[in-house]
Amino acid sequence: MTTSLVPALQNSYSETQAHKNNHFSSCTLQWRRGQLLVKSASNTQKIHLPSLHDEELLVRCLEKTLVNVVSIDPNVGEYDLKLWVEACEQAGKPIFLRLPSSNKQFKQVSRWQKLIDWIAALFLLVIMSPIMLGLFVILQIESPGSAFSSEWQVGERGKIFRAIKFCTTSNLNITPLVHLMRKYDLDHLPQLWNVLRGEMTLMGSRTCTLENAVRITLAGQQQMNQLSKIKDAWEESSLLHLDSQTL
Template sequence: MTTSIIPTLKNLYDVTQEQQDNRGYCTLQWRRGKLLVKPLGQVKQPYLPSLNSKRSLVECLQHSPVSLVSIDPKLGEALLRFWADACEEAQKPIFLSIPVSKKLSNQPFWRLIDWIAASVLLLLVSPIMLGLVVLMHVYSPGSIFCRECRVGERGKLFQAIRFRTQNTTLLGRSMRKFSLDNLPQLFNVLRGEMNLTGSRCWTLEDAVRQLNKLPEIKASWEVEAQSHLLNLDSQTL
């Protein structure tokens, strides 16, 4: 088995030289277009300096043949968010390595029902959403939407969309009280990332807490023959 490692970032967006000298490491494994990001194993090799920042990671992913990133929840919430943000910007799907029994799934029939229901609901509530946007511009200037990392079907990480609310304002308190801030998540349902029916999506925080209580996690394709593993270096990623 051949592996490469990169440093985990203590401060993912503003790293000082002192912090760079005291980083931990994570292991990268490459297989048939899939990139596994796991905790440090027994083999230590020089890290990849091109992955020292989010911007570098995004550029590497964009220019690589990586089709899917699978990341171990044992790496912690901060690093998971770092990779999730980078993969979203690079337009690469990223999944948590989770047991089959914990993977949310939705049958095509129910997915179609969700899509139809979300489309109808969007038509019905679109005047309300437009009114909320106008009120937010007047009484709560700033960005209209905020995003929250969630864990969806088969462990896929995605950004759930919500209206940004401030609890200090009457508008914000009212929106949260009646769950109006969640109306934009109908777009997530249309994109197949969330369900109107069935199990609720985990937040990333909840997923990390629950999954780290379980025994060691291995994806089904991770336990196949190891002969297909390729060395990962700065030229291939």
């Protein structure tokens, strides 16, 4: 089942709100055996479906459907990508960034490596827990508020997840502790939890931020398109050359 959908502005939205929220993108939804594919589409069909640009409605739709996995095209745009990622998180649906088959940066990790990473992460978490607790307490004293922050990252097979870390960016004055944590990457210690959850690995394939993953993917697609155009042009010129010889 394939449906072409273009988010339309509700009558209650003002022009300023619409411009602010960038509700001018379009996407195509394809449902295949419990997997929902979200891809970019042309403005050929305009169907009003508020749930596609309202996060609360989108979360309700995802919760009530039989969708098990969501796969999203990086070409849908920054607004729609963020909307779907956050909605899937609230609905408890895993979401993956669609990657070209030639991309080996986010390749699947073997079960043995996952087991080794899990054991190593658990061991390090036990050993480093007193240090992490001390850092948490000091950060709370220096800058009251949340001691943790998170960012969207892309891992194995393009899975999008929140990578947690100690918050060292909200400090207006760089304290010696913050400088030490950044220098020795101590702010990334909470990501051992991500390793235990199977979202990250200590060795092997690396993760990157969602923004960088989209940039890498789109750049790869553009390069492939350019190579394809060059190949087509070369084949066309070769055929014309052969025809001229025949004549």
